[in-house]
Amino acid sequence: MPTVIALTRFGPPEVLRPFPIETPRPGPGQALVRIHAAGVNPVDCKLRRGDFADTIPAHFPQRLGNEFAGTVIALGPDVPAGGAVAVGTHVVGSATAQAYAEVLVVDAAGLVVKPPPLPWEMAGGLPAAGQTAHTALSQLGVKPGDVLLIHAAAGGVGTIAVQLARELGARVIGTASEHNHDYLRDLGALPTTYGPGLLDRVRALAPDGVDVALDLVGGDTIATSLALIHDRRRIGTTVDQRAVAEHGVRRVGGRSLPALREVVGKAATGQLILPVRTFPLSQAVAAHRIVENGHVRGKVVLTV
Known part of the structure; x- marks a missing residue:
């Protein structure tokens, strides 16, 4: 029987454990995917807690995991014959709190074919970071000549956002721990470092001002962005709903x-990089x- 990782109560990481399941059958328009890699995101930790x-x-048992890469092993009715997705196709896709698994049923229409040069591990961690970064930059209207501040620029979303923004012609300032500064330069x-004094450090790096900010942290970083940018429609957060409600x-x-x-x-052709650290599914x-x-x-x- 295939295994999934789930929890039966909220708590620390130790509440995660393997559960056997019956192999699911794909319904109309669905595909059964054998998972090879699944990304772990901060939201997974929040759900677990x-x-x-x-x-x-x-x-309960509550499953986790919103992104994956794997191989299609079965198709349900109404999946177009001769389409991009067939049995044996290597794919990348999104899920909703269920991708920590050996097998997974998803809508076939939501799958993207994985190009052969793209490593499984990177493919499994790309959907959430890639889609979030891409859509956020679009929503904020990042354009050539903009100065963009990214809070937590060395993480998954930040890594992709830096690269996409540079392709768009923006100048990017990114906050990160000191040991990630050379990485961001690359x-x-x-x-620049986060924490006390951030506002002054950003102003020193951008004496002509900052045009747009992407917040991937929440909390105090919002105050810095508000002090730098007049147009609040150009301050975006992926995590701080309170700031959305209170500050617009x-x-x-x-x-x-x-x-x-x-x-x-872009990742398959080397235009985007995304470093990954892997753990077996059993080490969730x-x-x-x-x-x-x-x-x-x-x-x-997580690798399977």
Whole structure:
């Protein structure tokens, strides 16, 4: 029987454990995918802790995981014959709290073919970061000549956002831990440390001002962005709903199949890089500890 990783109560990483399941059958328009890699994201840790328990009721055992790469092993009725997705196709896709698994049923129409040059590990960590970064930059209207501040630029979303923004012709300032500064320089960003004094450090790097900000942290970083940028429609956050409600900044990100196709294509040709640190599916607990502690460069990915 295939295995999934799930939890039966909220708590620390140790609540995660394997569960056997019956192999699911794909329904109309669906595909059964054998998973090779699944990304681990901060939102997974929040779900595991119960941070959203008041708004998203858990149905234990609660599964996790929103992105994956794998091989199609069966198709349900109504999947077009001769289409891009067939049995044996290597694919990349998104899920909703269920990708920590050996097999997974998803809508076939939401799958993107994985090009052969794209490594499985990178492919498994690309959908969430890639789609979020791409859609956020589009929503914020990043354009040539903009000065863009990215809070937490060395993580998965930040890594992709830096590269896409540079392609758009923007100048990028990225916050990160000191040990990630050379990494950000290699991506084309001007690095600075976060924490007290950030506003002054950013102003020193951008004496003519900052045009747009992408917040991937929340909290105090919002205040810095508000002090730098007058137009709140050009301040976006992926995590801080309170700032959206209180300050009128934008909630950005989201899924987009065209965006996923684009970032997968760029990654396959080497136009985008995404460092990954891998753990076997059976070591999901260790993977969660790393992600929860922060300071991850790129993505943490579970391999199957």
